[in-house]
Amino acid sequence: MLMDNSKRGGAAGTGPFRLADPRFGLARLALLPDNDPGPATPTDPVVVEGMFLSSEVDADTAPDHADRRLATQRAFDIRARRRTTPQSVFAAVADVEFTDASPDLAIGTAHRVRTYPNPVWLHQVCDQVLDSTEVLRGLRFTANNLTARRGDRLEADLPSNDSLTKPQHASIRATEAVDVIMDACRASATWSRIATAIRHRWPHVPESVIDTALRQLVRSGIVVTDLTPPDACTDPISHVLDKLPDTEPLAKTLTRLRETLATADAHPPGDAARMTALKTAHRITDRLNKTWRPLCADTAAEARIRLPKEAADQIAQAAGVLWRIAPHTDPLSTWHERFLHRYGAGRLVPVLEACDLVTGLGHDPNEPAAPHYRASTDALARLLNDALTCGALEVQLDASVIDALDQRRPGDQAEPSAEIYTRIVVASSTASDGDFCFAVTNTASPAGSTRARFTGLVPDGPVVTDTGQDTMVTELAFRPLSFAVAALTGRAEPAPWRIPIGTVPRPGDLLPDDLAVISNGQRLGLWSIRHHRPVKAVHHNQLGHHLMPPLAGFLCRLSQHGTVAVRPWTWGPFESAAFTPRVRFGNVILAPARWRLPEDLRQAAKGRTPWDAALKRWRTSTRPALPITVVVEDTDRHLPLDLDRDDDRELFRRYVSRGVAAVTEPPGGPQAIQAVVPGAAGRHALEIVVPLAAIAQPEPVTPLYSASVRCPCDGAFLPGGPWLSLAIDAPPSTQDAVLARITHAATDVADLWKRWFWLRYDTPQRGPHLRIRFHGDPATLGGQLLPILGQTCAALTTEGLSSGFGIETYHQETERYGGPGAIELVEDVFHHDAHLTARLLSSHPSANDRLAVAAVSAAEIARIVADGDRAALTPYRLDRAARHVQGRLRPRARAFDDTTPLHPPLWEDRAAALKIYRAFLPPQRRVNCASSLIHMHANRLLGDNNRERIARALAADLIARTTP
Known part of the structure; x- marks a missing residue:
């Protein structure tokens, strides 16, 4: 039977996850029973075969290496009996079912094996056959969409042959001939089409010259071909043979290799006839190209794995606990901040433009993990100290402990789907059969990614249907950065769409140049320019982001941005302690001792x-x-x-x-029975991969104004144009003084500019600074105003108020503020708001007064632009301390709102500009545009997002008390 959480201190309540489609799940079993053979027992044939496939040390190793051979045999024997990670013939996979019935577990002996060439070996063979003119001219060629043009050169990265070596960077000169070939290959082309394009420009070019050029482009990764199998595991030899003419000498040898592997796979693991065929296949591969471990294998077990749905529910609850207590990590937080600084919210930016390493932001997040909260760290310390004090091997998590460890913040959402790896053990030898305990070993995402590797060996998982209207779920198709891990990519395609990255596209694919990045100010999203729909990119494979092309890894992170992933248990700052106890939640072990x-x-x-x-x-x-x-x-x-x-x-x-x-300790503890699946020769170890889906799915990010993409040069004003944008480096403590001096200098030369405004910024590159922007005649701005401002900034540096300044490009946030027709109107609002705020800073030095005035100003903006709709003032969720400040300042804000404000002409000028701007805006844009204006005003007056939330809450009160 299964224990209820309440029997062991489990917290009640529904977590953020539920069991996803069970067809995404998977069982992983050790292929040999957990019977300790003893030192003198002959090596099992399955272990002998596994060593032959996976190790340079095999059962035939010379006697002078006997110690090494015996140690290797022992290690592999343990793997085959006690490890459930599918590798070669040591462990196998099977379907797992969750039913309303009692557990039903069994394993037979008619296991199926899929043996295939090592992808490194096959890549090297494919490279060899490129030397054949007949083979080359029978291929299709496609320009690699990851190729970048830098000046007069084309650059791309070539996958390495091992997982430790970085990809090889290739660069070739973009000659006129190369440009002709690349143009011809944009949409995939035959050799004949390419030759026709070249001869149109150079009629007498020899065919051998075309062949040489294509080989160079293919071997440099600039052009990809259809010679490389899209699936490294499922009959890749047949794919290559389909591309070879009958006259190709290698075709006969590859055909024999395919037949020999089929003969081997007709027998179960460890069978003598299978081993004979494998040795023959190994000799064939060595004759073509000698590579370490030239053969790979995956195994499907003849097994029946049925578990109660209650087991999946308990594991889903445990996943919810792990989600609550994991540190918050956002690998794109800095990238998102830079995106907002460069492009603003609501703007569609082509993904290839945004991720360009030179002209864009790049795609490497390089974001460290967030530390534990102080309260969570204290709770971990108490748990560990209690265990050490009483010598306990285990700590149990109840509701109060979980609440103390909780690191989630208001608004945190769970990642859309995940999967959790769980060993199934029996608590002890005295427990009744089926009294299972679940030991978490790892987590991954999305759901189905582990199963995808075994596509073709186990039944296909479910396929997502496309409604034609909602988010487009897309599978990322790419070559990994190392051929050594290509077998982990699988070929599962549960999504109705594909995004090919650095590989051959298919008709109907979403190409990278059809994709755009967008932010709503809180989260990043992906958008299809052609289909006018949001896009969610997923990768159903077991590759880490560091082994994907950088663009593919970026798109994976992008589709999960704004959500929190499930992570394995961590002791945080105590991870290096000499001892950490077992962690239990109900019937689930979250971490071993x-x-x-x-x-x-x-x-x-x-x-x-x-x-x-x-x-x-x-x-x-x-x-x-x-x-x-x-x-x-x-x-x-x-x-x-x-x-x-x-x-x-x-x-x-x-x-x-x-x-x-x-x-x-072993999973479940030293007393746990590790093997639970009955077989003919004993019991086998079992691990299940449970697919989870978030109960609440995040809303897609959509364009605020227009689903069209504007040219990168539109709204971007370089130095020397009609906008002069300065970045004056200054910490918050001196920014008001710097602003006063700049305001004074600008007022003295008001005839040199038409409008100007300012705002506070803080970026990783510059740190805290003020951005000052002047609009006017380019010659006047650069020739007369800039020298005056330079003298002012030099004086600020001498006086210790600033560390210097720079000139930057001004990027208009056109989409955020209503579109192209509204940008000049809102810049007029910026001008008047900046003048008003500069005066308010000098007349209201008190932080509390500024907060109250900011509330009055926010209420006025909401009343004028959003017709008093308080939605323009969200979000203003406050913690306890902020609510205390709100209550204390509410009378002061109401008093300011009831009296004539200081500097009436400046308030009136801004109000007039706001009314003109509001008249232009369509009704559906007024609330979010008003919210953006409120944010910019708070930025100028308060410079603190936390205090801005208090100002918004106070403003909502001001509007509520005047609303009939």
């Missing part, structure tokens, strides 16, 4: 003689005591080792000498 290795043990691992003594000392002295079986954490590999076995202790030493710094 973990022991950090002391430095003397790590040093002793360099030699066998000191190792045994150092390990014995640690085992007898450490508290809490180590279990007999510990799990070694080696990157993403978790290997259980029995410290009472000589061979396992030697394996432990080898892992520690390579850098392993910690061990954990």
Whole structure:
């Protein structure tokens, strides 16, 4: 039976996740039963086959390497019996069902294997056949949409042959001939079409010259072909053979390799006939191209895995707890801020323009993880201290503890979908059969990404249908940055649309140059220019963003922007503690107990003689005591080792000498029964991948004004034009003084400009500064006004008020303020608001007075532009301290609102400009435009987003009391 959360202190209530379509789930099983064979037991044929496929050390290794062979055999035997991560023939995958019935688990022996060439090997073979003229002329060629033009050169990145080496940067000169070829390849072209285009310009060019040019472009990554299989796992040899003529010498050898692999796959793992075929296939691959581990394999288990829906519900609740207590990370927060500074809210910016490394913002977020909140850190410290004080191996999370650990902020939304990896164990040998405990091992997103790798081996998952109106769900199709990990990409296409990135497009694909980035001021979004619909890009594969083309990784992050992901448990600042206890939520283990290795043990691992003594000392002295079986954490590999076995202790030493710094208890604890699936020779270890969907899905980000994209030069005013934009570096403490001096200087030469305004900024590049913008005649601005302002800024630097200034491009936020026809009207509002605010700063030095005046001003803007609609004043959600300030200042704000304000002419001038601007705006834009104006006024007067929220709340009160 399954335990209810209430029996072990689980918090009640519905979390942010529910079970997604179960067809996205997956079961992962160790292929051999968890029967310890003992040191003298012959190696299982499955382990022998796995070593042959996965290691340079196999069962036939020479006797002088016997120690190494035995250690490797032991490590692989453990993998095949106790690890559930699908790799070669050590572990397999199967469907998992969630039903209303009792658990039903079983595993047979008729397992199916899919064996295919290593993608590195196949890439090298494909490169070889490019030398064949007949092969080359039978291909289709497509310009790589990741190619960038820099001056007179074209640049692209070539995937590497291993996951540790960075992609190779390629650059070729963009000659006239190259331009002709690239133009011909924009929409995919045959050799004949390219040759026709070239001969149209150079009628007598030899065919061999065309061949040489195409080979160079393909091998540099500037042009891609259809020779590379789109799916590295499912019969890639047939794809290559379809591109080869019968006369190609390699075709016969590749055909034989395909037939030999089919013969091998007709037998289950470990079968002698399969091993014979694999050795033959290995010899064939070596004759064509010698590569380490030239063959790969995936295995589907003959298994029946049925679990109660209640199990999935408990795991979904545990995922909600992990979501609540994880630190908030936003890898695009700085990028988003830079986007708003450059382009503003509401503007559609082509994604290739926004992500350009030179002319745009790039696409590397480079954002560090956010630290734990102070309250959460204190709660973690109490948990750890309580466990250490009483020597407990476990801490339990109840509702009060979870509330103390909660790091979510108002408005945080869960990522749209995720999946959580969970080992299924039995709590102890005395527990009844089916009394399962669930141990979380990892998380990933989106739901279905793990299953996608095994497309063609297990039944396809569900397919999203397109309504023709809502968000376009698109699958990212790309080549990874390393051919070594191409097998992890799969070819699952549950989405109705594709975005090809650096690969061959298909008819109907969404191309990168059809996509635009947009922000609503709070979140980033993706938009299809051609279809006028929001776009959500997903990647159903197991690649990390660092192994994707940067644009693909950026689009993945973009589609999750504004949401919070589910992350595995972390002890935050205490992650390096000598011991951290097991963490339990109800029937789910969120983290195992973990022991950090002391430095003397790590040093002793360099030699066998000191190792045994150092390990014995640690085992007898450490508290809490180590279990007999510990799990070694080696990157993403978790290997259980029995410290009472000589061979396992030697394996432990080898892992520690390579850098392993910690061990954990087995999933569920030392008393848990690890193998739960009955089979003919014993029980097998089981892990399930549970697909989750967020209960509340984020709303798409849509354009505020127009779904059209304007030219990058529209609304961008470089120095020397009709706008002079200065950035004067100054901390907030001196900005008012700097502003007063600039205002005085500008007033003295009012005949040199037509209008001017200012605002406060803070960017990672410049830090805090003032942006001062003057509009007028270009010659006058640059020839007369700039020298005067330069002298003023020099004096500010001498007096210690500023560290300098710079001249910048002025980017108009056209979309944010109502479109092209409204931008000059709103700039007139900016001019009058800036003049009014400058006077208010000098006449209201008190921070409380400024806050009250800001509320009065916000109310006036909302009354004039938004017809008094209080929606223009949101958001103003306040915490307890802010509500206290609001209550204290409410009488002062009302008093200011009831009296004639200071500087009446300036208020009247701004009101007149606001009325003209409001008359131009369509009714549906008035609320958000008023909100933007309120924000800019608060920026000038308050310079603090937190105090702006208080001003908005006070303004809402002012409007409410005057509304009949």
